[in-house]
Amino acid sequence: MQIVDLRQLTSRQLEPLLAEEAVQWREELHWDYHGSTELIKKFIDARSLTGSAILENGRPVGYAFYVLEEHKGLVGGLFVSPTYSQQELSHQLLTDMLNTLSGIPKLERVEAQLIPFGYQLDPVLSEYGFRLYMRQFMIARFEQQAAASPDVVPGLIREGPGSGLILERWDHRYFEQCARLIQLSYASHVDGEINDQYRSESGALRFLKNIIILPGCGQFQPEASFVLRAPYENQLVAVILNSRVANGVGHTTQICAMPGYQGRGLGRRLMEASLQALRVRNFHTVSLTVTSGNERAVRLYERLGFTTVKKFAAGVWTAF
Numbered sequence: 001m002q003i004v005d006l007r008q009l010t011s012r013q014l015e016p017l018l019a020e021e022a023v024q025w026r027e028e029l030h031w032d033y034h035g036s037t038e039l040i041k042k043f044i045d046a047r048s049l050t051g052s053a054i055l056e057n058g059r060p061v062g063y064a065f066y067v068l069e070e071h072k073g074l075v076g077g078l079f080v081s082p083t084y085s086q087q088e089l090s091h092q093l094l095t096d097m098l099n100t101l102s103g104i105p106k107l108e109r110v111e112a113q114l115i116p117f118g119y120q121l122d123p124v125l126s127e128y129g130f131r132l133y134m135r136q137f138m139i140a141r142f143e144q145q146a147a148a149s150p151d152v153v154p155g156l157i158r159e160g161p162g163s164g165l166i167l168e169r170w171d172h173r174y175f176e177q178c179a180r181l182i183q184l185s186y187a188s189h190v191d192g193e194i195n196d197q198y199r200s201e202s203g204a205l206r207f208l209k210n211i212i213i214l215p216g217c218g219q220f221q222p223e224a225s226f227v228l229r230a231p232y233e234n235q236l237v238a239v240i241l242n243s244r245v246a247n248g249v250g251h252t253t254q255i256c257a258m259p260g261y262q263g264r265g266l267g268r269r270l271m272e273a274s275l276q277a278l279r280v281r282n283f284h285t286v287s288l289t290v291t292s293g294n295e296r297a298v299r300l301y302e303r304l305g306f307t308t309v310k311k312f313a314a315g316v317w318t319a320f
Contacts, residue, residue, distance in 0.1 A: 001054055001055070001056055001061075001089075002054070002055050003052050003053070003054055003055075003092065003093070003096055004052065004053055004055055005051075005052060006044070006049055006050065006051040006052055006053050006063060006064075006065055007044075007047045007048075007049070007050070008053075009044060009053055009060060010044065010045060011040075011041035011042075011044045011045045013059075013060055014040075014041070014044060014053070014060050014063060015041070016059075016060075017060045017061065017062070017063060017079065017081060018037040018040065018041070019037075020079075020081050020082065021033060021037070021079040021117075022034060022037055024079075024082070024117040024118075026246070028117065028309070028310065029115070029137060029139075029287065029309070029310070030139065030245070030246055030249045030285050030287065031218075031245045031246055031249070031251075031287075032218075032245060032246035032247070032249075035218070035219075039214075040065075040077070049065050050065060050066055050067075050068070051063065051064045051065030051066055051076075051077075051097060052064055052093060052096050052097060052100075054080070054089055054092065054093060056084075061080065061081045061083075061084050061089065062078075062079065062080035062081060062084070062086075062089045062090065062092075062093055063077075063078070063079060063093070064077065064078040064079075064093040064094065064096075064097050065077050065078075065097075066097055066100075066101060068104070068107075071106055071107060071108040071109065072107070072108065072109045072110070072111065072196065073101045073104065073107055073109070073110040073111070074110075074111050074112075075094075075097065075110065075111065075112035075113075075114060075315075077114070078090060078093055078094060078097075078114050078116075078121070079117065080093070080118070080119065082117070082118055086117070086118035086119040087118070087119045087120070090116070090119040090121065091119075091121075091123075091124050094121055094124045094125075095124055098110075098124070098128050102128075107319065108318065108319045109196065109316070109317065109318050109319070110130075110315075110316070110317040111194070111195065111196070111314075111315070111316055112125060112130065112314070112315040112316075112317075113135070113194065113195075113312075113314040113315070114312065115137060115310060115312050116312055121313070121315075122313045122315075125313065125315040128317060129317055130315035130316060130317045131193075131315065131316050131317075132313040132314070132315050133190060133193070133194050133291055133292075133293065133313065133314045133315075133316070134291070134292040134293070134311060134312075134313055134314075135194075135289055135290065135291050135292060135311070135312055135313070135314050136289065136290050136291075136292055136298065136308045136310070136311050137287065137288075137289050137308065137309055137310040137311075137312070138287065138288055138289070138290060138301055138306040138307060138308050138309065139285060139286070139287045139306060139307060139309050140275070140285070140286050140287075140301075140304060140305040140306040140307070141284060141285050141305075142275075142278075142279050142283070142284050142285070142286075149276060149279045149280045150276075150280070151276070151277065151280045152167075152226075152273045152276050152277045154166075154167050154168050154169055154226070155167060156231070157228075157269070160265070160269070161264060161265025161266055161268060161269045162228055162238075162264070162265070162266050162269045164230070164231075165228045165229065165230060165231075165237060165266075166228070166229050166230070166231055167226055167227075167228055167269075167273060168226065168227050168228075168229065169222060169223060169225065169226055169227075170222045170225035170226065170227060170239075170241065171222070172212075174227055174236060174239075175205065175208055175209075176201075176205065177234060177235060177236045178204075178208055178227070178236055178239050179201045179202075179204035179205040179207075179208055180201050180204075180235075180236075181235075181236045181237075181238075181239060181256065181258060182198055182204035182207070182208070182239075182254070182256055183198065183199065183200055183201045183203075183204050184258055184259060185198075185256035185257060185258060185259065185262075186198035186199065186256065187199070187259070188259075189294075190291050190293050190294065191291055191294070193316060194291065194314045194316060195207070208254075211241065211243065211253045211254065212241070217243050217245070217251065217253050218243030218244050218245035218246075218251055218253075219243055219244045219245075220241070220242075220243050221242045221243055221244055221250065221277075221278070221281075223277055223281065224242040224250065224274050224277035224278045224281065224283075225239075225240060225241045225242050225274065226239070226240050226270055226273050226274060226277075227239045228257075228266060228269075228270065236258070237257065237258050237261050237266065238255075238256065238257035238258065238261060238266045238267070238270055239254065239255070239256060239270070240252065240254065240255040240270035240271065240273070240274050241253045241254040241255075242274050242277075242278065242286075244283075245287070248282060248283050248284045248285060249283065249284070249285045249286070249287070250274075250278045250283045250285070250286045250287070251286065251287045251288065252271075252274065252286065252287070252288040255267060255270060255271065255288075263296075267297070267300055268300055268304070271300070271301075271304055272304070275304070286306075288301065288306065291314070292311070
């Protein structure tokens with residue numbers, strides 16, 4: 001076994017390993033990982049994906065990569081073939097990557113939010129001084145037939161949670177207002193510690209463009225994404241965004257509410273609207289991720305029929 005720079009490989013060499021990774025995503029999480037693997041292969045062939053790979057007799061059996069954003073590093077991906085010692089090799093790859101990151105001048109922050117398949121990365125992250133936050137990958141499956149479900153009708157909510165607010169489907173004119181909403185919503189929230197994009201409007205705008213425009217988190221579904229706002233105002237009160245990650249499978253990529261409106265049932269109102277919109281469009285499964293410490297959100301998702309299928313740690317390292 002030897003560890004080599006990822007930029008020494010071609011996408012053709014890495015393709016069998018990426019195919020194994022796609023199988024894991026499909027079988028365990030119901031995701032079609034094809035869009036992500038195509039993006040990875042594109043960057044591999046451009047020699048612009050920084051990371052490392054483990055080779056056995058010249059064949060890649062594991063790989064990992066990271067991304068640099070100004071003074072921040074993102075551990076972007078790590079996978080080891082299940083036909084090898086995933087625990088041992090994943091630790092080697094992560095250790096090699098963290099050693100590389102630690103040698104980059106003026107790096108102030110490193111974020112690692114990997115969903116592991118067959119291994120745990122917590123010990124290595126702890127050894128390198130990362131703060132760990134447990135997260136859950138949750139899935140719900142529909143039982144009701146789409147034909148029996150009417151579509152969501154946007155408009156003024158007249159009773160129940162959110163009464164007096166207007167429910168609208170997502171429109172691209174909401175990008176900036178939604179970025180402001182995310183920044184305010186996560187100002188004192190644990191998820192703002194995990195993902196520092198949430199802590200500024202410019203960062204939140206980059207996050208929104210990543211999940212809405214780029215294919216890494218599936219194909220965005222505007223018909224199943226909603227905002228809440230007060231009448232005669234453009235400022236958003238709450239938002240929920242969904243993508244299609246496989247045929248018939250949706251994923252909730254974002255849900256948040258403005259401080260002052262939290263705890264009023266708006267999350268449930270938005271979840272029910274998006275689940276209904278997905279159901280009538282022949283989706284049968286929906287997934288999401290949530291930080292375990294956000295107990296109120298976890299309880300809400302459980303009441304809506306979500307169950308936890310995988311737990312993983314999000315890690316954050318800061319230089320100060």
